[in-house]
Amino acid sequence: MVRAPCCEKTGLKKGPWTAEEDLILINFITQNGHPNWRALPKRAGLLRCGKSCRLRWMNYLRPDIRRGNFSREEEDTIIQLHAQLGNKWSVIASRLPGRTDNEIKNVWHTHLKKRVAGKTEIKNGEADYSSDYSRKVELRSPGDSLSEVSSAVTSDAGHGGFDDALMSDLLDKWPEMGDNFWSEIFPAEERSDFSSGNSNPQPQFAAPELHMEDSSFWRDVFNRAEEHVMYI
DNA sequence: AAAGTGGTCAACCGCTGCGAG
DNA sequence: GCTCGCAGCGGTTGACCACTT
Numbered sequence: 001m002v003r004a005p006c007c008e009k010t011g012l013k014k015g016p017w018t019a020e021e022d023l024i025l026i027n028f029i030t031q032n033g034h035p036n037w038r039a040l041p042k043r044a045g046l047l048r049c050g051k052s053c054r055l056r057w058m059n060y061l062r063p064d065i066r067r068g069n070f071s072r073e074e075e076d077t078i079i080q081l082h083a084q085l086g087n088k089w090s091v092i093a094s095r096l097p098g099r100t101d102n103e104i105k106n107v108w109h110t111h112l113k114k115r116v117a118g119k120t121e122i123k124n125g126e127a128d129y130s131s132d133y134s135r136k137v138e139l140r141s142p143g144d145s146l147s148e149v150s151s152a153v154t155s156d157a158g159h160g161g162f163d164d165a166l167m168s169d170l171l172d173k174w175p176e177m178g179d180n181f182w183s184e185i186f187p188a189e190e191r192s193d194f195s196s197g198n199s200n201p202q203p204q205f206a207a208p209e210l211h212m213e214d215s216s217f218w219r220d221v222f223n224r225a226e227e228h229v230m231y232i
Numbered sequence: 233a234a235a236g237t238g239g240t241c242a243a244c245c246g247c248t249g250c251g252a253g
Numbered sequence: 254g255c256t257c258g259c260a261g262c263g264g265t266t267g268a269c270c271a272c273t274t
Contacts, residue, residue, distance in 0.1 A: 016242070016268085037260065054260075055243065090262060101262075106241055 013047040017056055021046060025053055026061055059102045066098035070107055078104055079112055 013021075028044035034057070037050035046053060059065075070078075074096055081092045089101035089108075096104065 014244075038258085051245090051260085052243075058261090060242075087263065102242080105263075110240055 011047060012049050012052075014052070017048075017060075021048070022056070022061060025057060029057060029061075055102075059100045064098055065100060067103075070099075074099070075107070075112060075115075078108060079116055082108060082112070 017025075024044055024046055028040065028046075032043070034040055034054070037054045040046075040050055041048045041053050044053075048056075077096060078092060081095060085091055087105075089105045093099050093101040093104050
């Protein structure tokens, strides 16, 4: 038996999302939630498959996402959990409020894997600084995180034309959804590890302050959206 | 200044698990 | 109990960017 493809391949857009698409998705989910990802793009008027919409929302557009600035504690927690759980990125993500499995997976592969490997070598009495990366990691000041450094580089670049008034206007609009907006729309998404008695308590970080304020992404989206609107 | 190299991260692909009928 | 459709997950890719030579 052949399973039907996840989506109609023809006519569907792939690749990077545009600011316009982001806004359409945000607006649609804001108003309707996402009871059915498969049907969502059609209803929202997006030429994307449901999977793509879901991924974009879960990993990038959800307002309760913290972007960049992995703290040293978070990185250590990822290393610790990975040692316990292996590549269970979604489980690890559930222990790190505001972090997505995709982001954690990326951080692991780009930073932490090497760090762990480096420490193993150090443990074996053969500190190997042949890799420039491990040198950076080991020499940086305590409490600093590498991702903090990299995000500082990437997130602040290219936002010269950002209109703070536009951002604050948009931020003003969020409370209209009500404080319980997200829990209403996504009851199934409540992180069971936090909402229910977690039998295996893990280090908790400060509750995710809502991150729209400090999210470089939103700056970028609204910046690009503004540019887009100028063309309309 | 140009080319090469490596790092980063968003997004896609394919598989799995689960629930409804 | 079986089939089907869906959401979710983990692996992988590729474009972009920064740094080095």
